[in-house]
Amino acid sequence: MSSLNQALRVALDNRQSLLAELHAQGTDCYRLFHGSQEGASGLTIDRYGPQLLIQSFHNSLDRESLLALHAQVNKHLGLETLLVYNDRSQGNSRIDRSDAVYKADDAALEDMVGHEWGLNYRVRGRHAGQDPLLFLDLRNARGWVKDHSAGKSVLNLFAYTCGVGLSAAAGGASEVCNLDFAEGNLAVGRENGALNPQLPTMAFIQSDYFPAIRQLAGLPIAARRGHKLPSHVRLEQRQYDLVLLDPPAWAKSAFGTVDLLRDYQSLLKPAVLTTADDGVLICCNNLAKVSMEDWRDQVLRCAMKIGRPVRDCQVLTPGADFPSLDQQPPLKTLILQF
Known part of the structure; x- marks a missing residue:
């Protein structure tokens, strides 16, 4: 062998x-x-x-x-x-x-159905994107959302194929909104919803993160330096009981740059403001080079600085099928209770 x-x-x-x-x-x-x-x-x-x-x-x-x-x-x-x-x-x-x-x-290579926590998900071996349609290391977070979303309004940011939103709907959420820039991702999210017809209908917003979350948070929208502000979806200011923030490591648009290493705060601040009093924000960081301890301190300081101190902070680790010899898995997840 x-x-x-x-x-x-x-x-x-x-x-x-x-x-x-x-x-x-x-x-x-x-x-x-x-x-x-x-x-x-x-x-x-x-x-x-x-x-x-x-x-x-x-x-x-x-x-x-x-x-x-x-x-x-x-x-x-x-x-x-x-x-x-x-x-x-x-x-x-x-x-x-x-x-x-x-x-x-x-x-x-045909369209298939996989299952997680009793829910049906679209799976494809090959599609327009590079990554699989379901990120397996986020399974425990989807399970947590399913167990804690009853009666809550849920906002799923950087929703990708809307697995967190589907979990919230299965958990009895009163409202589920999935937000993602890519229509192709949301199209798969709609497929996932159709594969689970027993669940209530979810909402979908195709938008760049920055203009959408800043409107929800009641903050002004600014374009990147030297860029004219492009057209964007118009949203009313509001808060949600449960918010999931799972951004990619890096991305750039006319509205701003997603950079988990150098500027997590620009993503986190409006997400905190969009989380209701007594609500929960689940935030993720998938950069292996960022330590949990340093990132957690950064997150807690940011929340304190904007007047929303965290009452309780829990660490949620990936499942045992993602072992980490140094107990520092690349995907880091915090559950913040306000």
Whole structure:
């Protein structure tokens, strides 16, 4: 057995009890191999319902290794999963190689349904974006929202494919609003809603983060220096009982720059102001180079500075399928009670 297959076997054995727990709660989307912490940096193996998504970020997998990993996972799960291999080591995950083994079967690339916390989610092995349609390390946050959203108004910022919004709707939220710049992301969010017809309808706002959140917070909108203020969605000032802030690491628009390393405060301040008194703000930072301790101090200072001191702050860690040897996982999540 190769060293890679040995590492995968250890990872699968370590997940035995977790997988049983996840299956019992209605979840079949999870990480089976977290290479950076389990012996193969740059390699991830994820299950999305009937699909097995293998991705390499540093070095391409050779034919034999890819087939061996797929067979090993199938044997362990007792399933015949549909394989999709995205080699992202060259910066492009959507070009297959000439060898037929690297070409995913047509069946593997069809629209499928995965499940988490008993909810249905659209999954695709390949789509217009680079990343999977459901970020698995945020599963615990979606579960927390599902358990704590009854009767609450919920605002899901940087909503991506609206998994947090769907969880809030399933938890009995009185109102759910998903906000994202990309219409393609919200379109998947609408698909997710349609896949769960028993849930109330969610609202969707396509907008750049800065003009939308600043209007909701009652703050003026400013364009980036040297740029004319573009047209934007008009929103009324208001607050929500539960707000989720999960921004990308970096992005730039005519309205401002998302920079989790140098300027988290510009994202956080209006989100705090949009959170109701006695409300909850869940904020995330996915930069590995930022320590939890430093970021948490920064978040608490920012809230205090704008007159909204945090009454309680909890740390929410990713699931056990995302192990962290130094207990500093890249995704950091804080639950702030005002």
